[in-house]
Amino acid sequence: MSDILFHYYRVNPTTWFYLSSLLSIAVFFKFNRVWSMRNLDLVGLILLAPGLLAVEYGGYKASAAAQQLGYIWIFTVSGIFLVRMLFDSLMVRRPMLDPNLTVGGLVFLGISLLVFLLANVITTRPQRDDLAGAAAAARLNAQDAEVDADQLSRLGPGYPLLFLLPQISTQRLFSADPDAVDTGESREANNRIVYETTARVMAILSQLAIVAGMVVIGWRHFGAVRLGIAAAVLYLLLPYTAIMTGRVDHALPGALIVWAIASYRRPFISGALIGLATGTIYYPFFLLPLWCGFYWQRGIRRFGLGVAAAIVSLIFGLWFTSPDSAVFVGQLRQMFGWIFPNEVSQEGFWALPFNDPVFRLPVLAAFVAMISTLAIWPAPKNLGTLMSCTAAVLLGSQFWKAHNGGLFMAWFLPVLLLVIFRPNLENRVATLVLDAEWFPKRRRPSAAPAADRAA
Numbered sequence: 001m002s003d004i005l006f007h008y009y010r011v012n013p014t015t016w017f018y019l020s021s022l023l024s025i026a027v028f029f030k031f032n033r034v035w036s037m038r039n040l041d042l043v044g045l046i047l048l049a050p051g052l053l054a055v056e057y058g059g060y061k062a063s064a065a066a067q068q069l070g071y072i073w074i075f076t077v078s079g080i081f082l083v084r085m086l087f088d089s090l091m092v093r094r095p096m097l098d099p100n101l102t103v104g105g106l107v108f109l110g111i112s113l114l115v116f117l118l119a120n121v122i123t124t125r126p127q128r129d130d131l132a133g134a135a136a137a138a139r140l141n142a143q144d145a146e147v148d149a150d151q152l153s154r155l156g157p158g159y160p161l162l163f164l165l166p167q168i169s170t171q172r173l174f175s176a177d178p179d180a181v182d183t184g185e186s187r188e189a190n191n192r193i194v195y196e197t198t199a200r201v202m203a204i205l206s207q208l209a210i211v212a213g214m215v216v217i218g219w220r221h222f223g224a225v226r227l228g229i230a231a232a233v234l235y236l237l238l239p240y241t242a243i244m245t246g247r248v249d250h251a252l253p254g255a256l257i258v259w260a261i262a263s264y265r266r267p268f269i270s271g272a273l274i275g276l277a278t279g280t281i282y283y284p285f286f287l288l289p290l291w292c293g294f295y296w297q298r299g300i301r302r303f304g305l306g307v308a309a310a311i312v313s314l315i316f317g318l319w320f321t322s323p324d325s326a327v328f329v330g331q332l333r334q335m336f337g338w339i340f341p342n343e344v345s346q347e348g349f350w351a352l353p354f355n356d357p358v359f360r361l362p363v364l365a366a367f368v369a370m371i372s373t374l375a376i377w378p379a380p381k382n383l384g385t386l387m388s389c390t391a392a393v394l395l396g397s398q399f400w401k402a403h404n405g406g407l408f409m410a411w412f413l414p415v416l417l418l419v420i421f422r423p424n425l426e427n428r429v430a431t432l433v434l435d436a437e438w439f440p441k442r443r444r445p446s447a448a449p450a451a452d453r454a455a
Contacts, residue, residue, distance in 0.1 A: 010120065013056070013171045017049045017239045024237050027101050027109070028230070038097045041084070041420045042234075047077050048409065049239040055407070056173045056243075064352050071349040074406040075399060081416060082395045088388035089378060094424050099230045106229045113236040114211060118204050120170040121246040126196060127169075152330075153345045156403035157282035157337030158249070159314060161321065165199040168246030199248055206251035210235065210414050213258035220262070221383060222423055231417040240409050247410070253281045254410040257394070261387060261415065265433055267299035271306025278307070279314035282337045283397045283411070286367075287390060289375035294386050298430045341402075348404035363400040370396055383428035384419070391415040 011019070024046065030036050054070030057063070099106060155163050211232045218228015235241060244250050260273035274291060277284040288307065295303045318335065322328035333339070341364060350357045374389045381389075394412035398405045 010171060011242075013173050013239060013243055014053060016171065016242050017053065020237045020239055020242070021046045021049070024234060027106075027237075028099050028234060030097050030100075033097070036095075036097065037091070038420065044077055044081060044084075045234070045238060045417075048074065051077065052240060052243060052407070053173060060173065064354070068349075068352050068354050071352070071406055075349070078395055078398060078406060082392055085388045085392035085395065085416065085419065088419055089385045092424065092426075094422070096224075096423065098226065099233075103226050103229065106226070106233050110211070110229060110233040110236060113233070114207070117170070117236065117242060117245045118207065120242075121168065121200050121203050121207075124168050124170050124246060126166040126199075152334040152337070152339050153343055155334070156344070156347075156401075157334060157339075159280045160318065160331040160334050162249060162252075162280060165195055165202070165248050167249065168196075168199055168203065169243065170245045171243045200246065202248045203246045203251055206248060206255040207241075207245060209255035210251065210258055210410070213255065213262045214414055214418060216262045217258070217418055218421070221264075221425070221428065222421075224423070227421045227423070228418075231414075231421045235414055235417055238413070240413065244407075244410065249281060250408055250410040253277045253284060254412075254414050256280070257284065257287075257390065257411070258414045258418075261383075261390070261418075264294075264383060264386065267295055267302035267434065268306040271303035271308075272310040273306075275307035275310025276314070279311050279335055281411075282335070283394070283401065285337075286371050286393055286397060289371050290381075290386070290389050290393060293375045293379070294381040295430055295434075297380065298436075299434045341400075344402040346402050348402075349406060350402055357402075360400050360402065367396045367400055380429050380431070382426050384422055384425035387415055387422065388419045391419055 024042060028042055029039055033039070051070045051073035054073060055067050056070075058066030058068075058070060101109070214232040214235065215225065215228040218231065219225040222228060256273045256277040260270045260277070263269040263273070270291070274284060274287060278288070291303060292300060314335065315332065318331045319328055322331060341360060345351075346357050349355060350360055371393055374393065378385055391412045394415070397411075398408060401408070
C-alpha cells in the first residue's frame with residue numbers, strides 16, 4: 001500500500017494546462033453572462049499558457065521557429081491585456097460577479113494548490129541550465145574589473161547578489177534527467193547547497209507573500225475578502241505559476257509590488273517596497289513617475305523618502321559584500337542598469353534570428369511615452385487607477401526587456417488579477433485616505449473680521 005500511495009509523479013505542464021484551465025472555467029466563468037468582461041479576462045489568462053509551452057518546447061528542441069511562435073503568442077495576449085489595463089479606469093460600472101464556489105471552498109482549494117506548488121519547490125533539484133546564470137554571476141566576486149564591466153550586458157540589470165541564486169523551474173515540458181546537476185570539482189558543493197536552499201526559501205516566502213497580499217487587499221481595500229481570495233486562487237491555478245514557482249527573480253518583485261499596493265495608505269512603507277523592487281530587478285524603476293503622480297497632492301515626500309531609504313540600504317549591502325571598489329562599481333552599475341540599449345546581449349525574443357534587435361528602440365521609446373503620460377493622466381488618480389496603470393507599466397516593460405522579455409509574468413499577474421476582480425474605487429484618492437504630511441506647511445493667520453476690527 002505504501003508503494004501505491006507514495007508513488008507520486010509530477011504533473012506535466014501540458015497536462016496541468018488542460019486541468020487548470022477546466023478548473024478555472026468551472027470556478028470563475030459566469031455561465032449566465034457569457035460576454036461579460038470577467039469571462040473575456042479569464043479566457044485571456046488561459047491563453048497565456050500555450051505561448052509558454054511553445055517557448056519551452058522550442059528551447060528543448062532547438063527550434064527557433066517554435067520559440068518565435070511562442071513569444072509572438074505571449075506578446076499578442078500581453079498586448080491585449082496592456083490595452084485592457086490602460087482603459088480599465090473608464091469602466092465605471094463594475095458589477096459584483098462572485099465565483100461559482102463558496103468562500104470555504106475557495107480557501108480549501110487555495111491552500112491545497114499552495115501546498116502542492118510549494119512541495120514542488122522543495123523537492124526540485126536544479127538542472128544544469130538552472131545553474132548557468134548563477135555560475136556566471138559568481139564571477140562578481142572575482143578580482144577582475146573587465147568581468148564586472150561585462151556582467152550587465154550578459155545577465156541584465158538587477159541586484160547582483162540575486163543572480164547568485166539558481167533559477168529553479170518546478171515543472172518542465174521535457175525532463176529526461178530531472179536530477180542532473182553539475183557537480184564538477186570546480187564547483188564548491190557547500191556554496192551550491194547554500195544557494196539552492198536560499199533560493200527555495202526565498203521563492204516559498206515570496207509566493208506566500210503574493211497570496212497573502214492579494215487576500216489583504218481584498219479585505220482592507222476592496223471591502224470583500226472573497227474577492228482577494230478568488231484572485232489569489234486564480235493566480236495559483238495558472239500554468240505559469242506552476243512552472244515558475246521556484247523562480248525568485250519572478251516572484252520576489254511581484255511580492256514587493258503587491259504589498260506596496262496593500263500598504264498604499266502608508267506612503268513611506270509603499271515607497272520602501274517600490275525602492276526594494278527597483279533595486280532588486282531594476283524594471284520597477286519605471287513605476288516611480290506613476291506612483292509619484294498618485295501621491296503628488298499628499299504623501300509625495302514620505303513616498304520619496306521611503307524609496308531613497310530602500311535604495312541606500314541596498315547600496316550599503318553591496319558595499320559590505322564587495323571585495324574592492326572596482327567590483328563595487330561594477331555591481332552598482334548592474335543594479336541601476338547603466339548601459340546603452342544597443343550594448344546589451346539579447347536573450348529570448350530579441351535574440352532569435354527572425355528579429356532585428358534595432359526594433360527594440362522604437363518599442364522602448366513608446367514605453368517611455370506611455371509612462372510619461374501615465375504620470376500626469378488621469379488626475380487625480382485613485383487606487384483603481386494606480387493598480388491598473390501599475391500592471392500596464394510592468395506589462396509594457398516585457399516588450400523591450402532584452403533578457404527573456406515576456407516570461408516574467410509574476411511581476412504583473414497578481415496586480416492584473418486584482419484589477420480584474422476589483423470593485424469601484426473612485427473614492428480611494430490620496431487626499432482622502434492619507435494622513436497629513438509629517439511636516440505640514442504653516443498656514444498664515446487669517447485676517448480678523450471687520451466687526452472685530454471696528455470694535
